[in-house]
Amino acid sequence: MAEAKDDILESDEWKKAVDYAITDEDIERQMKLLGHMSPSKHREYNQTATEDNIRNWSHGCGDDNPLFCDPDYAAGTRWGGVIAPGMMIGSVNSPMLGDPTPDEIKKLRKSLFRGIHVFVSGSTWDFYRPMRPGDTIYSYNGDETCDVKSSEFGGRSVICTRKDVKVNQRGEVVAVYRILRILTERKTAAKKGKYSAIQPATYTDEEFEKIEAVYAAETVRGAETRYFDDVKVGESLGNMAKGPLTVTDVICFHSGGYGFVPYAPTVGRLAHKNRKRIAPFYVKNEQGIPDVAQRLHWDPKWAQAIGNPMAYDYGVMRENYLFHYLQDWAGDDGIVTHVHDEIRKFNYMGDTQFVTGEVVAKREENGQYLVDVMVQFMNQRDEVTVKGTATIALPKKGRLAMYPEVPAELAEEAARMMARHWELSKK
Numbered sequence: 001m002a003e004a005k006d007d008i009l010e011s012d013e014w015k016k017a018v019d020y021a022i023t024d025e026d027i028e029r030q031m032k033l034l035g036h037m038s039p040s041k042h043r044e045y046n047q048t049a050t051e052d053n054i055r056n057w058s059h060g061c062g063d064d065n066p067l068f069c070d071p072d073y074a075a076g077t078r079w080g081g082v083i084a085p086g087m088m089i090g091s092v093n094s095p096m097l098g099d100p101t102p103d104e105i106k107k108l109r110k111s112l113f114r115g116i117h118v119f120v121s122g123s124t125w126d127f128y129r130p131m132r133p134g135d136t137i138y139s140y141n142g143d144e145t146c147d148v149k150s151s152e153f154g155g156r157s158v159i160c161t162r163k164d165v166k167v168n169q170r171g172e173v174v175a176v177y178r179i180l181r182i183l184t185e186r187k188t189a190a191k192k193g194k195y196s197a198i199q200p201a202t203y204t205d206e207e208f209e210k211i212e213a214v215y216a217a218e219t220v221r222g223a224e225t226r227y228f229d230d231v232k233v234g235e236s237l238g239n240m241a242k243g244p245l246t247v248t249d250v251i252c253f254h255s256g257g258y259g260f261v262p263y264a265p266t267v268g269r270l271a272h273k274n275r276k277r278i279a280p281f282y283v284k285n286e287q288g289i290p291d292v293a294q295r296l297h298w299d300p301k302w303a304q305a306i307g308n309p310m311a312y313d314y315g316v317m318r319e320n321y322l323f324h325y326l327q328d329w330a331g332d333d334g335i336v337t338h339v340h341d342e343i344r345k346f347n348y349m350g351d352t353q354f355v356t357g358e359v360v361a362k363r364e365e366n367g368q369y370l371v372d373v374m375v376q377f378m379n380q381r382d383e384v385t386v387k388g389t390a391t392i393a394l395p396k397k398g399r400l401a402m403y404p405e406v407p408a409e410l411a412e413e414a415a416r417m418m419a420r421h422w423e424l425s426k427k
Contacts, residue, residue, distance in 0.1 A: 020115025020280065021185055022156050029108045030146045030158065036105055037142040039098035039417060040164070045259035047094035048136040053257055054084045060256020061085070061317070062242065062249075063324040065220050067332050077223070077332045078400065083130035086336055087323045089137060089166050089175050090316070091258050096138040096167075096417065097424040113158070113183055115280040117293070117306060120315035121159075122180040122342040127335070128173050128406045136169045140417050144178070158183040165410070171418035173406045180342075198309045201244060201350035201380055211352055214241040221331030228362065228369035228394040228401075235359050237329045237373060242321045243352035245313055247298045253317050260314075265292055300349070313347040322375060322388050325355050329373075330392050335401050337370070338391040345385035353377040353385060368404065369396045 046053045051071050058068040063085060066073035074082040084092075131137065141164040149157055164177040203211075218240055243249075254265070263281055266274050275282050275290055282290035286301060296303040296311060303311045319341055326336050347353060357375035364370070370391050377386035393401040406414075 022113065022116060022158060022183065026113050026116075027146070027148055027158060029112055030143065030160065033105070033108050034143050034146060037140050037163075037165075038101060038105075039096035039421065040093055040139045040141055041095045042093055042261045043095050044091055044093040044257075044261050045264070046092045046257045049084055049088075049092060049131050049133050051082050051133050054082055054088065054133065057088045057091075057256045058085055060253045060258070061320045061324055063327075065324075065327060066222065067327075079130065079132075079332075081132065083132055085320070085323055085327060086127050086130075086175065087125065087316075087320045087339075088257070089131050090164070090177050092131070092137040092166075093261075094136050094138055096140060097421045098140070098417065099420070116158075116183045116185060119182045119184065120179060120343065121182045122315070122340070123319055124178040124180075124341075125339040126176045127337050127403065128175060129168075129403050131168070131174055135174075137174065138167050138169075138418065138421065139164050140167075140414075141165065156185060165414055165417075167414045167418055169418075171415040173410055173414045176410070195307070195309050195346070198348065200310055200348070201352070203244065211241050211244070214239055214354065218328070220328050221334075223332055225333045226329070226331045226394055228371065228396045231359055231362060231371055231394065233359050233362060237325070237357035237359070237375070240321075240325050240328070240355040241352060242318070242355065242377075243347075244350050245347055245352070246349065247311070249317070250297050250313065253314065253320075258314070258316070260294065263292065263294060265294070308346060308348075310348050310350075312349065315343045318343065318347060318353065318377060318386050321353070321355070321377075322386065322390075325357065325375060326373070326390050326392065329357075330394070333395050333401060335393040335403055336390060337368075337393050337404055339388065340390070341386055341388035343386055345379070345383050347379070347385055351379045351381075351385075353379055357388075366404070368393050368402060369399070370394075 055069045058065065065085070067077060067079070068082060068085050071082050141162055143160050144163050145161040147159045149159060160181050160183070162179045162181065164179065165173060166175045166177060168174050219238070263278070281293050283293055283302070285291050285299070291299070296306060296308065297314060298311050300310045322339065322341055323336065326339070330336060355375065355377050357373050359371055360374050361372040362370070363372070371394055373390050373392065375388040375390065376384050378384050393403070395401045
């Protein structure tokens with residue numbers, strides 16, 4: 001049996017893992033794929049929403065809002081029962097059937113950006129209706145944009161936006177999720193060492209008590225309706241804390257339903273099958289065991305191997321924390337209709353995020369009463385790690401807040417995709 005290597009950065013396995021490069025051919029192939037929308041055949045951990053998996057997802061984000069977690073409470077709201085926090089929809093998916101992928105598209109996708117590391121750097125969400133228990137979610141997606149840039153962190157990088165249209169079993173568009181992904185070469189990321197001076201956060205009892213005080217003061221607006229009439233431009237959305245980040249937080253987020261399919265952590269024979277299917281995604285650790293590249297979210301040695309001082313969160317964790325913050329402020333009768341976020345810094349193990357926001361505008365549009373807000377996350381080093389903007393529909397006294405209408409072209413496209421799914425499912 002081979003001896004464990006103390007320094008993964010000096011191992012042959014690590015050197016092989018960081019040897020993958022972004023090529024001009026890959027970029028050219030990616031450009032040709034823009035605009036091609038395909039049904040998603042991935043089976044996520046959750047395919048159909050239930051009261052239980054909605055509660056588990058919420059708890060995995062640290063959210064105890066009774067609108068999401070307590071069926072008895074939710075039955076008394078305008079929704080008549082539990083609904084899901086909006087961004088949960090991004091991790092619910094049942095395979096959508098569709099016509100065979102054209103051979104030229106298969107050829108373009110095969111081994112595209114093989115072995116290249118991917119960061120989620122932000123997203124944009126448009127919400128059109130809630131996801132309720134019993135809803136099965138399908139999706140179709142494709143890349144909308146692709147830009148090549150020089151990254152401060154990873155040298156040459158490719159920045160892509162992927163559009164996911166999330167549809168329920170009735171062929172109704174629930175949400176559109178645009179994901180900003182940054183692809184970087186591991187070797188250039190590892191050589192930069194830009195963040196090597198960052199030290200793990202430590203806290204005195206007094207410092208930790210200040211964080212606890214923020215948690216203790218947090219409130220869920222809930223049944224106390226927040227009316228558009230009463231909101232003032234410039235008013236605060238309040239304070240929220242998230243952290244200090246631990247590996248437990250990442251485990252809770254995964255167990256809450258974040259599958260990260262098709263690269264999901266797997267066990268035993270399933271891991272064996274995954275290693276055969278996507279071998280470059282598995283890199284040997286210091287014990288000689290192939291393990292998922294995404295372990296940089298809990299394995300400090302592998303995080304250091306690609307240029308970070310320690311493990312860090314998934315960007316999508318903070319995006320869901322952002323939704324938690326917005327819905328707490330909006331209350332049961334408010335509807336978060338649009339969110340845009342930019343992830344500016346890593347959130348390392350031990351870091352604490354302090355969330356603040358304010359109202360920047362009020363407007364009436366197409367019969368809706370809308371409030372625009374700005375939000376930021378700041379860590380204990382006084383660094384802004386996330387910037388976000390959002391639009392929230394609020395009730396005006398005497399009128400309910402409503403979701404926006406789905407654009408006609410998008411509604412027709414989604415209905416057509418689902419009609420083809422049901423047609424093929426009968427064969």
